[in-house]
Amino acid sequence: MTKSNSKRFGATVAVAAGLALAVPQANAQGGGTLVIGMTAGDLPITTGNPDQGFEGYRFVGYNLYDTLIGWDLSQGTKAAELRPGLATEWSIDPNNPKRWIFKLRPGVKWHDGCPFNADDVVWNMSRSTNDKAPEFDPNQFAQARAYLTNFAGVEKIDDLTVAMETKTIDSLFQFNMSYVMMVSRCRAQEVKYNWTDYANRPSGTGPYRFDKATPHQRMEMTPNKEYWDTKRIPKQDRLVLVPMPEASTRTAALLSGQVNWIEAPSPDAVARLKSSGMTIVTNPYPHNWTYQLNFVKGPFTDKRVRQAANYALNRSDMKEMLNGLMLEGYSTVPPSTPYYGKPKMYNYDLAKAKALLKEAGCLPCKVTFAISTSGSGQMQPLPMNELVKSNMEEAGFQVTLQTMDWNALLDITRAGVEKFSEIHGINVSRAAQDPFNALVRHVWSAAAAPKGANWGHYKTPEMDKLIGEIMGEFDTAKRNVLLTQMNEMMNEEAALIFVAHDINPRAMSPKVKGFVQAQSWFQDLTPVTVAP
Amino acid sequence: MSRYILQRILYAIPIAFGVSVVCFSLVYLAPGDPLQTVLPPDATAETIEIVKKAYGFDKPLPIQFLIWLGKVVTGDFGMSIATRRPVLDEIIMALSNTGMLAMFAIPTAFTIGFLMGLLAGCFPGKWIDRGVTGTAVFGVSLPNYWLAIVMVIIFAVELSWLPATGMGPKGSAEFSIWRWSDTQFLVLPVITLSMIPIGIISRTTRAAIAEMRNQDFVQTLRAKGLSELAVIRHVIKNALPGVLAVMGLQFGYLLGGSILVETVFTWPGSGFLLSKAIINRDVPVLQGTILTLAIAFVMTNLIIDLLQSMIDPRIRRG
Numbered sequence: 001m002t003k004s005n006s007k008r009f010g011a012t013v014a015v016a017a018g019l020a021l022a023v024p025q026a027n028a029q030g031g032g033t034l035v036i037g038m039t040a041g042d043l044p045i046t047t048g049n050p051d052q053g054f055e056g057y058r059f060v061g062y063n064l065y066d067t068l069i070g071w072d073l074s075q076g077t078k079a080a081e082l083r084p085g086l087a088t089e090w091s092i093d094p095n096n097p098k099r100w101i102f103k104l105r106p107g108v109k110w111h112d113g114c115p116f117n118a119d120d121v122v123w124n125m126s127r128s129t130n131d132k133a134p135e136f137d138p139n140q141f142a143q144a145r146a147y148l149t150n151f152a153g154v155e156k157i158d159d160l161t162v163a164m165e166t167k168t169i170d171s172l173f174q175f176n177m178s179y180v181m182m183v184s185r186c187r188a189q190e191v192k193y194n195w196t197d198y199a200n201r202p203s204g205t206g207p208y209r210f211d212k213a214t215p216h217q218r219m220e221m222t223p224n225k226e227y228w229d230t231k232r233i234p235k236q237d238r239l240v241l242v243p244m245p246e247a248s249t250r251t252a253a254l255l256s257g258q259v260n261w262i263e264a265p266s267p268d269a270v271a272r273l274k275s276s277g278m279t280i281v282t283n284p285y286p287h288n289w290t291y292q293l294n295f296v297k298g299p300f301t302d303k304r305v306r307q308a309a310n311y312a313l314n315r316s317d318m319k320e321m322l323n324g325l326m327l328e329g330y331s332t333v334p335p336s337t338p339y340y341g342k343p344k345m346y347n348y349d350l351a352k353a354k355a356l357l358k359e360a361g362c363l364p365c366k367v368t369f370a371i372s373t374s375g376s377g378q379m380q381p382l383p384m385n386e387l388v389k390s391n392m393e394e395a396g397f398q399v400t401l402q403t404m405d406w407n408a409l410l411d412i413t414r415a416g417v418e419k420f421s422e423i424h425g426i427n428v429s430r431a432a433q434d435p436f437n438a439l440v441r442h443v444w445s446a447a448a449a450p451k452g453a454n455w456g457h458y459k460t461p462e463m464d465k466l467i468g469e470i471m472g473e474f475d476t477a478k479r480n481v482l483l484t485q486m487n488e489m490m491n492e493e494a495a496l497i498f499v500a501h502d503i504n505p506r507a508m509s510p511k512v513k514g515f516v517q518a519q520s521w522f523q524d525l526t527p528v529t530v531a532p
Numbered sequence: 533m534s535r536y537i538l539q540r541i542l543y544a545i546p547i548a549f550g551v552s553v554v555c556f557s558l559v560y561l562a563p564g565d566p567l568q569t570v571l572p573p574d575a576t577a578e579t580i581e582i583v584k585k586a587y588g589f590d591k592p593l594p595i596q597f598l599i600w601l602g603k604v605v606t607g608d609f610g611m612s613i614a615t616r617r618p619v620l621d622e623i624i625m626a627l628s629n630t631g632m633l634a635m636f637a638i639p640t641a642f643t644i645g646f647l648m649g650l651l652a653g654c655f656p657g658k659w660i661d662r663g664v665t666g667t668a669v670f671g672v673s674l675p676n677y678w679l680a681i682v683m684v685i686i687f688a689v690e691l692s693w694l695p696a697t698g699m700g701p702k703g704s705a706e707f708s709i710w711r712w713s714d715t716q717f718l719v720l721p722v723i724t725l726s727m728i729p730i731g732i733i734s735r736t737t738r739a740a741i742a743e744m745r746n747q748d749f750v751q752t753l754r755a756k757g758l759s760e761l762a763v764i765r766h767v768i769k770n771a772l773p774g775v776l777a778v779m780g781l782q783f784g785y786l787l788g789g790s791i792l793v794e795t796v797f798t799w800p801g802s803g804f805l806l807s808k809a810i811i812n813r814d815v816p817v818l819q820g821t822i823l824t825l826a827i828a829f830v831m832t833n834l835i836i837d838l839l840q841s842m843i844d845p846r847i848r849r850g
Binding site: 041042043045047051131138139141142143145146149195196199214215216217218242243244245246248249252253255256257258376404405406407408410411413414415428430441449450451452453 | 562563565567568569570571572573574575576577578579580582583586587611614615616617618622625681684685688689692695696697698699702703704705795796797798800804805808811812
């Protein structure tokens with residue numbers, strides 16, 4: 001060994017020894033380090049509303065930041081509901097049904113030490129909506145836009161009260177405010193609105209503080225010991241997020257101990273994971289895997305054809321194909337949703353499907369679906385679509401699958417049916433986390449694409465009238481009655497082809513303790529510990 | 533010689549320009565939106581228009597291209613739409629990570645491939661030739677992503693000898709080749725990445741050596757009474773230009789990173805960066821990376837050409 005090598009070796013040994021001594025100190029609290037293999041292709045951005053779909057919200061958004069209204073993720077027996085966040089209470093102005101009053105939580109501090117107040121809320125809303133303001137961030141405008149289309153303005157009433165106005169009467173606006181992340185004005189001004197710098201030093205009010213990140217590889221967070229919700233101060237010592245888009249890579253990483261939690265293991269890996277002692281957790285959540293249909297042109301303009309397609313599906317076969325990792329889908333929302341009701345059930349009935357097609361005079365009934373090879377929430381799109389095709393063809397359909405990548409399918413989805421009238425259905429799974437996204441956007445004529453997510457331009461006076469009543473009803477119980485009617489009406493109309501609901505599978509090492517899987521796209525990681 | 537080098541460098545400019553035009557056009561011919569990563573799935577037409585304007589994607593394509601080209605000439609590759617980081621930082625980091633892989637894969641592949649080819653070429657038709665040829669065909673034919681997954685299953689999952697994925701316990705920022713806890717992450721990707729070049733180089737070397745051994749000048753050398761070792765030295769020297777040309781291409785391949793291998797191992801190199809940029813339609817990253825890789829290829833070929841002409845002056849004269 002040369003002298004320099006010997007020095008280097010000595011230094012390495014010293015560093016290794018130092019690390020060995022440091023580890024017990026780092027784990028002094030005994031909460032351990034939770035390392036999560038995400039399905040995301042990259043680390044979500046940290047400048048507020050994240051990218052990478054709801055996985056970005058789950059692991060980065062709601063951990064670094066808070067929203068005015070949050071989600072109660074503490075239990076897994078029923079669908080998650082809204083709970084106070086940075087706003088302790090909110091209500092509609094009795095004199096103006098388009099004006100919401102939010103009472104803000106006192107004593108909250110940003111991670112950078114500045115106090116949270118009404119000016120921060122006004123500034124945050126301007127950042128995402130006012131392209132003339134210096135704080136305007138086009139990225140956040142895009143990320144938050146889906147929740148702020150009906151937002152008209154905000155005003156400060158006092159240091160701890162703000163009022164927001166909507167363009168039209170909208171009882172569901174409160175749900176939108178559960179997605180808009182509040183970022184620190186202090187930090188943004190400190191970095192002179194350079195959002196790249198901000199991304200490296202983000203500051204929120206959330207239960208975790210940003211510690212460090214290596215681009216594309218890992219992000220580390222530490223508990224925010226001063227979190228305002230003392231019950232939700234993280235119990236683990238450190239949270240590490242690693243993007244791993246390949247399912248086989250995630251599985252191998254968990255089995256080899258590189259991570260102790262992975263999202264969405266592939267169904268064929270579940271047996272292997274279980275045999276190695278890993279825990280598989282699942283729970284229904286507001287997700288749907290459906291086909292949105294073309295109501296302008298083609299066979300699905302006939303209700304009988306839509307019903308035939310729904311009767312033709314043998315959903316239990318699909319569940320078996322996915323090793324049980326799905327809930328059979330018979331409606332837009334899963335049964336645990338408060339406004340599920342008693343929708344018309346399209347249980348597998350081949351004879352009925354054939355009879356309906358015959359009655360509609362559509363034999364063979366030629367339809368074309370646009371599908372993707374992968375994508376956010378798309379589960380196992382290729383085999384699932386093949387099974388749907390096979391089921392439907394037994395009933396008398398002749399199905400053509402137009403397969404494309406996720407990005408290309410989103411292009412079709414956003415543009416709407418008029419630009420792609422030769423397509424009769426699109427297979428885009430949706431988050432059904434709140435009433436608007438679960439039900440309204442699919443069938444509201446005001447949301448017809450490209451203005452909204454009603455891809456196939458579904459439109460009936462009855463449905464529009466019911467949606468108007470829902471938007472005007474501010475009492476939760478009464479609104480849920482109307483939403484139940486709406487869900488039942490969507491089933492009666494066979495407004496979609498209902499196939500499956502994902503059950504949110506995740507696999508974790510037996511060392512991971514304390515996790516309660518909420519019926520939500522979002523999860524609370526704060527109670528989790530990792531045994532040594 | 534210096535005029536020859538200058539001429540070759542000047543040739544590289546239109547090639548790089550052509551590559552960037554083709555790459556730019558292909559990105560826009562493909563369906564999908566360059567702003568997909570920042571747009572929610574149900575973004576309205578109005579939202580898309582406002583965001584396009586904010587990002588400068590509302591201008592006609594030729595104008596967008598010229599603006600981009602003008603900035604690139606001054607060293608500004610723009611910002612990634614997806615990560616909001618400067619593209620140049622992204623490329624430098626990815627290339628250095630791929631370079632780390634290449635630093636081990638290149639000597640491994642070139643040494644093993646050349647020695648295998650040399651042995652096979654010296655003993656044509658013998659068992660050693662058949663063995664090497666069989667191994668080479670096996671190496672070239674194996675889909676490397678399959679090999680990667682199989683090796684992960686064997687060495688990471690079943691035997692727990694090596695890590696499955698990533699670039700060290702703390703990521704590339706703290707990676708050190710002097711620490712086994714980090715370097716062990718290199719082993720499986722390097723083996724996977726070396727397999728195809730080993731196959732190609734050994735087959736090329738074998739063919740070149742076998743062909744040279746049948747040349748008249750070899751007979752002359754033997755007739756002059758040179759030892760077999762001295763004859764082989766002459767044979768190698770004459771076979772080398774062809775082998776070097778193939779090595780140059782493989783060098784470019786290894787330096788460019790492999791999308792499949794880097795994705796399976798989650799190795800944050802240029803292949804992984806490219807694959808993410810393609811999926812996200814992150815146009816600035818895509819253009820910057822492809823342009824950089826194209827220039828790297830052109831320069832590699834230039835260096836190989838110069839090496840060839842140094843070994844075989846006839847090439848320069850030609």
